[in-house]
Amino acid sequence: MTDLQMTLFGAGGVFIAGVFSYNKWQEHKAKKSVERAFSNDHDDVLMRSGAGASAPAAPAAARHEPSFEAGDGASAGAGAGAAAQPCADPLDAPARSADMASPAAELATSLVDPLIDCLLPLALEAPVRGDKILPVLQTLRLVGNKPVHYIGLHVNGDWEPITHGGVYTQLQGGVQMASRTTALNELEYSELVTRLRGVADDIGAEPAIPDMIEVMAEARTLHRFVAGHDAQLGVNLHTNGAPWAISTLIGALEKQGFDLRPDGRYVMPDGDGAFLFSLSTNVTLAEETTARLTLLLDVPCVAPARDGFGAMVACARSLVGRLDATIVDDSNQALSDAALAEIAGQVLEFYQEMEAADIPAGSTRALRLFS
Structure with a gap:
């Protein structure tokens, strides 16, 4: 074997070792990012007791969950809208506990889920009937391939999927931030915001639009978990x-x-x-x-x-x-x-x-x- 061949073999070995080390570092970094983003201490808004309870303090690097709290996700900037009004907890009835969640409330939590959805509060000017708003809401059920769901705070105190015959004092929308194929992107989010404002105008509501940059970061993190x-x-x-x-x-x-x-x-x-x-x-x-x-x-x-x-x-x-x-x-x-x-x-x-x-x-x- 010539000196040139020995040199090339040595250089190749160093290159392969470098690529392997870099890949392991990237894998470790991605794993840590997912662990931080999907830790078990997230604040599940739909299951929190006490309407208007302020969110617990979190370190700056922690995952930011859109929530029902006033002003959350409504900072100025691209896609920013009116400040969110405090929304009642889905199970916030005086005689109701977490162990007494109604089937409707459980279904509402699965449809608009703070862990995988971007929450879209819709403050109503006055109570509305489901019969009146359902046809309007049906016009915004999909953005790209991401489903959009809605729930309402019924006059009986339960959050539930909006139905004919129901009367609701508050509404909450949610768009799924990731699917098996893609994450919610800027173009889809911009389309969502435009169409949501039109829907809100038609039903007499004021939407609170979360900051686009924060939503995009959460969507990408969620999609990395799904892909992995x-x-x-x-x-x-x-x-x-x-x-x-x-x-x-x-x-x-x-x-x-x-x-x-x-x-x-x-x-x-x-x-x-x-x-x-x-x-x-x-x-x-x-x-x-x-x-x-x-x-x-x-x-x-x-x-x-x-x-x-x-x-x-x-x-x-x-x-x-x-x-x-x-x-x-x-x-x-x-x-x-x-x-x-x-x-x-x-x-x-x-x-x-x-x-x-x-x-x-x-x-x-x-x-x-x-x-």
Whole structure:
């Protein structure tokens, strides 16, 4: 080996080590950012007792949650609007405690959620009927691919989704700040502000618009968390002999408990109207045979109590006997019981991370973010 080759090999080693170190530093920095942003001590506005209670003091670097407090999120600048009027707590009724939350109040909390939504208070000039304002609110239900929801403070003291026949003294809107694909961006937020002011004028309300810079920072942080936990696990079955006929497979999959959806997907029902995992034949509808099946688990969308990965592996093992197949990885290498057990441990750690971020897998929050 010549001196030049030795020099090039040495330089290459230094470069690779530098890239590895830089990537680890970036990973550590991103993890710390998410831990700070999604710590468990956030102030859940919709569940706080005492209307108008001031938010606890927080360090300058802490996540700033838009809230119902007067003036919160209404600082001067791009997108700033009138100061927010204090909104009553959804459960702030004299005889009501957190343990007595009505179904309507719980649904309201899931629709307008301070952890994943940018809150948009709408101060009303006078009580309004749901029948009157619903047609107007329906005109602003989506910005980009981010849903916009509304709840109202009913005259009975409950926050609830706005319905026909209800009478409301205060309104609260919320736009989801991130989805599986993107974060709420400046263009979408500007469109939201413009359209929201038009809606507010039509229903006789005054909107409090949070500062755009703060909202964009929160949206990007939330999307980083979503992107970092957008995990799908696949387990493959490969035939030990000739390819399977699709017509034969249908019967075997139905006996295994799979449902065939209108979109052509095979799914394993969870018993509550949703499904645990899906199955792909890895071929187009025009094909008559396949040599490989893939079971796929959308990890953040299945609650740990469902044990989606365990159920998927059990299903794969059952199909091995029915179809004379082998469980393999994406490289067609057989997956041992030890390898599957190791993956199960990683899934458990994943669930613990989501729980620590206050976005448990399979929860309403998770389903909204990862839909």
